[in-house]
Amino acid sequence: MNDNRGSWKCLKCNEKLAKKKTVFTYLGHNFSHEVMTCPTCGKVFIPKDLAMGKMAQVEEQLEDK
Ligand SMILES: [Zn+2]
Structure with a gap:
């Protein structure tokens, strides 16, 4: 296992x-x-699952209207 999380x-x-x-x-x-x-x-590293999760939340909110 190559665990680089946190570093x-x-x-x-x-x-x-x-x-x-x-x-x-x-x-x-x-x-x-x-x-x-x-x-x-200043480069920002966004985990793919975070980006996908946030975008899904926004899309749900939009559909809620
Ligand atoms: Zn750098």
Whole structure:
């Protein structure tokens, strides 16, 4: 098992990622979440399951109207 969770690094800077609250916009809705960010270049790393989950939530809200 190769468990890198909690110790991600930016491949470009070789810098350890830090958790940072980031605001996203999707389909005109804003939502914030703590994601792993590179403190040097500011690149944000979003796990695919988080992105998919948030987008599904927004789409459900839209359909609720
Ligand atoms: Zn970086």
